[in-house]
Amino acid sequence: NAGVTQTPKFRVLKTGQSMTLLCAQDMNHEYMYWYRQDPGMGLRLIHYSVGEGTTAKGEVPDGYNVSRLKKQNFLLGLESAAPSQTSVYFCASSYSIGKGTLSSGANVLTFGAGSRLTVL
Amino acid sequence: KQEVTQIPAALSVPEGENLVLNCSFTDSAIYNLQWFRQDPGKGLTSLLLIQSSQREQTSGRLNASLDKSSGRSTLYIAASQPGDSATYLCAVQDSNYQLIWGAGTKLIIKP
Numbered sequence: 001n002a003g004v005t006q007t008p009k010f011r012v013l014k015t016g017q018s019m020t021l022l023c024a025q026d027m028n029h030e031y032m033y034w035y036r037q038d039p040g041m042g043l044r045l046i047h048y049s050v051g052e053g054t055t056a057k058g059e060v061p062d063g064y065n066v067s068r069l070k071k072q073n074f075l076l077g078l079e080s081a082a083p084s085q086t087s088v089y090f091c092a093s094s095y096s097i098g099k100g101t102l103s104s105g106a107n108v109l110t111f112g113a114g115s116r117l118t119v120l
Numbered sequence: 121k122q123e124v125t126q127i128p129a130a131l132s133v134p135e136g137e138n139l140v141l142n143c144s145f146t147d148s149a150i151y152n153l154q155w156f157r158q159d160p161g162k163g164l165t166s167l168l169l170i171q172s173s174q175r176e177q178t179s180g181r182l183n184a185s186l187d188k189s190s191g192r193s194t195l196y197i198a199a200s201q202p203g204d205s206a207t208y209l210c211a212v213q214d215s216n217y218q219l220i221w222g223a224g225t226k227l228i229i230k231p
Contacts, residue, residue: 004163040129040223041223042124042209042211042220042221042222042223042224043209043211043219043221044221045218045219058218059218090163090164092164108154108166108169109154109164109166109219110166111163111164111165112163113161113162113163114161114162114163
């Protein structure tokens with residue numbers, strides 16, 4: 001059981017280049033998330049998806065686009081990379097975001113190992 | 121706006137000590153609070169989840185408490201070991217079902 005797999009693990013881009021980060025999960029989770037982690041800050045939600053074919057903006061969506069064409073995959077795209085997008089990106093998935101009546105296990109996120117992106 | 125703070129940012133203790141990590145949040149209207157562990161170069165691993173109606177959760181040498189009224193949670197680690205060295209993050213799920221994260225406490229256990 002692989003859990004959540006992110007590719008690539010490392011990438012260096014030049015300003016203005018584009019790229020796509022791929023997240024794949026094999027747990028049949030409905031919800032998937034993309035976060036970025038910067039030094040001294042908590043994780044910040046970029047975009048998330050509550051099911052196949054649906055996406056929504058998180059806290060810091062500008063400069064990113066996402067797609068969820070298949071339930072198991074969640075793609076994060078940078079159309080024109082900027083140095084401010086240098087960060088570590090984490091993908092996560094869960095059964096649901098939870099509404100209090102679900103068991104605690106349903107609220108737990110499973111994370112990928114992260115993708116370190118450097119934009120020069 | 122919900123804000124989550126973890127103090128201290130870093131902590132170094134000798135092996136075998138019991139220790140407490142702190143997490144505070146500004147809005148008590150939360151669904152749950154979670155503690156995660158992050159190892160260098162790896163993803164986050166969920167340690168404990170406390171529902172808003174609960175006061176504490178335990179897993180092995182870890183015990184997490186929640187006091188919603190004061191906006192605080194503590195993660196207690198008993199008999200610390202070098203393998204406990206990692207960054208510990210807390211996150212609250214707010215009334216919009218979003219997770220709001222603290223910046224983490226980097227813990228170093230010295231052999």
